[in-house]
Amino acid sequence: MAFPLPIPAALTSAFGWRIHPIFGDRRFHAGIDLGAPQGTPVIAAVSGQVVVANNMGGYGLTVVLENQSVTLRNLYAHLSGIAVQPGTWVEQGSVIGWVGSTGNSTGPHLHFEAQQLTANGWVAVDPLANGAMSVARAQ
Template sequence: MSKVKYYYDSETLSYRKIEKKKGRKLGIVLLSIAGILLAGFLVFLVYLNLPYVETPKEKSLKRELAQMELQYELLNKKMAEAENVLSEIAERDNNLYRVYFEANPIPEEQRKAGFGGVNRYKNLEGFDNSKLIINTSKRLDVLTKQIVVQSRSLDEVSQLASEKEKLLAAIPAIQPVENEKLTRVASGYGYRTDPFTKARKFHYGMDFTAPRGTPVYASGDGVVVRADNNSTGYGNHIRIDHGYGYVSLYAHLYKYNVKKGQKVQRGDLIGFVGSTGRSEAPHLHYEIFKDGDRINPIHFYYGNLSAEEFAEMQKIAHQENQSLD
């Protein structure tokens, strides 16, 4: 049984019974329900926003992640620069170096080929930044492969350059006697009058008139394969094998300054002008062989003749005069 409550009425100077108003109880119930709903809503809001509430550790990890993304961006920029530089090197390699050394250019698809077959990046999948990491890794791998291809190409070019240098040093390229004013060209390559029979006969070399004892020089690097007088008509003569199919011959010598098997370089003194063998007067008979065939020596003086001097020598050498042997 609930207690009866009274209140003091100052107007009547008496105590009056407190009457319970109808609906008060219902209001309290509704107010309680409203409070519960409000509390639940607030709890729900807190629950929804829990992912956005960061702990100190989460903040630290987030900073590290942002730093990593920045580093990957910088790495991609550096790779872009490296790709541009490598592209320029590849262009020079194909259009300059390999052309000069007569090597086939490396196809573009070979330079920029990726990696087929097995998925090399499976272990990088499933992370928040997997796409960034995988793309960067692929780009780095392709760049590394391009560098390897280019490195091997440059090794090949270096080898070709070394061979080219040897070839250029070996090919006969200078006149075998001093002839600054071109006054010593007595007879050229082609049909000439034989000094002994007076018949028109093919002359397979060039004759340089010079006094007995005039120095004779090797026209290219090589090895002396003959220094004797055991060849009909040549008298004392020297043959130098320059490699690459080239052989030079120096005939009618007075004496030798080299011997068989000796290595010589372009410009080395190898002998002296004479008139031994089938010779009408002191001179040097000079021949060039390529793969066993005798060819015109006039094309092998680029080492010490200007364009004007070469044109003048051609004019002199083409005159059908009498040879000296």
């Protein structure tokens, strides 16, 4: 899995339980947040088919890609713009959108999720758990 931004980015919120920065309650954060300047290109971490390219409420402008075997998907949220259309195939490293702050967001960043298909449906997994990507934690 490739890093979803073309520049180094700090981890501003990790995968797991946290106090929600807007609502102030304890919630599970199903992805990671990567701080980056508004308008930074967001790139496909894996090759896949675009299954969502739309506004998804609290996620704001969002792209979801499913891999060829449809067992893994990635979600890219809070985008300022979307560069792909549903149903199209994108190669790893292709620009799919731009960093923004749409939806429930406190500033420009990429919310990135990895989901694995199980017998019980899609389950969020920590994108950093297998060592495929590494990021620096923001201070």
